[in-house]
Amino acid sequence: MTTACEIPTVQVATAERLLTSQFGRLLVMVFGSGLSMYLLTSVVPLYLAANGSGGIGAGLSTGAMMLSAVGVELLVPRMLARWGYQVVLGLGLVLLGAPSLVLLTTASLPAVLAVCVIRGAGLAILVVGAVALVADVAPAARRGEALGIYGLAVGLPAVIGLPLGVYLTNLVGFGALFVLAAVSSLAGLLTLGAMPKTASSEEQHVNVLGGVRRSGLLMPTLVFAAVTVAAGISVTFLPLAVAGDKHSLIATALLLQAAAAPGARWLAGRYGDRVGPAKLLGPAVVLAAVGAGSLVLIGSSIAVIVGSTLFGIGFGAAQNLTLTLMYNRVSTSRYGQVSALWNLAYDGGWGMGAIIFGLVVSGVGYPVAFGLTALVVVVAAVRASLA
Numbered sequence: 001m002t003t004a005c006e007i008p009t010v011q012v013a014t015a016e017r018l019l020t021s022q023f024g025r026l027l028v029m030v031f032g033s034g035l036s037m038y039l040l041t042s043v044v045p046l047y048l049a050a051n052g053s054g055g056i057g058a059g060l061s062t063g064a065m066m067l068s069a070v071g072v073e074l075l076v077p078r079m080l081a082r083w084g085y086q087v088v089l090g091l092g093l094v095l096l097g098a099p100s101l102v103l104l105t106t107a108s109l110p111a112v113l114a115v116c117v118i119r120g121a122g123l124a125i126l127v128v129g130a131v132a133l134v135a136d137v138a139p140a141a142r143r144g145e146a147l148g149i150y151g152l153a154v155g156l157p158a159v160i161g162l163p164l165g166v167y168l169t170n171l172v173g174f175g176a177l178f179v180l181a182a183v184s185s186l187a188g189l190l191t192l193g194a195m196p197k198t199a200s201s202e203e204q205h206v207n208v209l210g211g212v213r214r215s216g217l218l219m220p221t222l223v224f225a226a227v228t229v230a231a232g233i234s235v236t237f238l239p240l241a242v243a244g245d246k247h248s249l250i251a252t253a254l255l256l257q258a259a260a261a262p263g264a265r266w267l268a269g270r271y272g273d274r275v276g277p278a279k280l281l282g283p284a285v286v287l288a289a290v291g292a293g294s295l296v297l298i299g300s301s302i303a304v305i306v307g308s309t310l311f312g313i314g315f316g317a318a319q320n321l322t323l324t325l326m327y328n329r330v331s332t333s334r335y336g337q338v339s340a341l342w343n344l345a346y347d348g349g350w351g352m353g354a355i356i357f358g359l360v361v362s363g364v365g366y367p368v369a370f371g372l373t374a375l376v377v378v379v380a381a382v383r384a385s386l387a
Contacts, residue, residue, distance in 0.1 A: 021194060026194075030126075031156065031157055034156075034157030035160065035161050035181075035184045036096055036185035038157045039164065040165060040177065042166050045061055045062065046166070046169060047174050048107065061113060064117050065116040065117070065123070067117075068120030068121050069343075070347045072124035077336030079125070080128075084198040086197050088129050089125070089195065092121075094189075095119065095121050099114075127154075131147075131339040134146055135147070135335045143328075145273050148267065148269025148270055151316065151320055152263070154262070159255065159259050163251070217326050217338065219383060221345045223322060223383050224323075224342065224346070226285075226380035231353070235257075241370075242304065253304050254308065256309045257309065260312030261313070262316060264313040264317045267317070268317035269321075277322075281322065285380050287311075288315050288381075289374055289377035290307075291308065291312070291313070291314055291315075292370065293370070293371065296367045296370050322345075
């Protein structure tokens with residue numbers, strides 16, 4: 001099996017076409033489903049607050065979607081092995097998109113939470129299934145670059161959808177946004193005809209946690225989870241840590257972080273194919289640690305802007321490099337397992353980071369808590385050298 005240090009040279013890799021019609025349709029589906037998610041990420045909490053559920057309801061809506069995604073991600077490899085890409089991805093698109101239309105009829109907290117749970121299940125299916133499919137259809141020698149391009153398709157909806165959703169709420173209202181989110185996801189059903197009907201995952205390899213240490217997947221999983229801890233903290237608590245009269249600073253910092261990640265993810269994949277992802281992972285995590293550490297100077301606008309940008313670059317690069325490294329260490333029959341494991345690290349780290357930070361910050365304050373966050377990423381940088 002080819003290891004990370006045995007990546008073929010770029011001259012050989014470029015002989016194999018990457019941007020095929022099949023891959024292009026996959027990117028369209030990923031972009032549309034991502035847009036469906038991010039359009040409502042901030043809008044659903046606003047919708048609940050506007051209808052009397054307040055901050056508790058807003059927090060529950062985000063938590064319901066996250067917990068649902070984490071739970072379903074464990075099941076996706078087995079689903080792919082049993083029903084194949086077309087059926088499973090189609091189910092994900094429907095679960096993510098269709099429930100948005102229910103919000104046209106009710107703002108009841110239990111109903112909205114149910115919608116969030118179902119959408120979280122759809123999101124889990126799509127992120128795990130799509131990443132596994134990228135690894136399946138891309139030439140092995142250009143897999144890192146393919147995952148980088150996939151990262152652009154995943155990251156751009158965040159850059160566009162988060163600010164656009166809030167802006168359109170005041171312009172066209174909640175109802176139009178719910179319809180737009182549904183259409184964005186359901187339109188992806190038109191692309192499924194180009195996807196393979198069967199997945200390469202085999203029944204004996206659908207156990208997500210099976211053989212993780214033995215196959216070399218544990219270390220990159222833990223390194224990536226540590227970086228996502230900092231990502232969840234920055235997005236959740238930066239708006240609370242910065243003075244309330246600096247809304248433009250918060251928006252700019254979060255926009256730069258979100259915009260930097262996709263480009264870094266693509267570049268890391270392109271150069272990782274040439275030199276091996278393991279050689280780049282350590283520097284990427286160091287960059288993320290520097291960015292996270294900059295938030296210790298939370299009173300400085302320059303530190304917030306520069307730190308958020310550096311963290312976005314490191315975070316984006318780490319996404320690609322850890323995923324490529326994990327794929328390089330397994331056979332094609334375990335691509336579904338790698339995809340699920342990586343997404344569990346993403347969602348689990350994101351959610352747990354926010355929860356733990358919230359408990360810590362009340363006792364030590366934001367500068368110290370951000371410093372502890374940076375320390376977690378520094379430890380991950382050390383471990384990355386062993387990944």
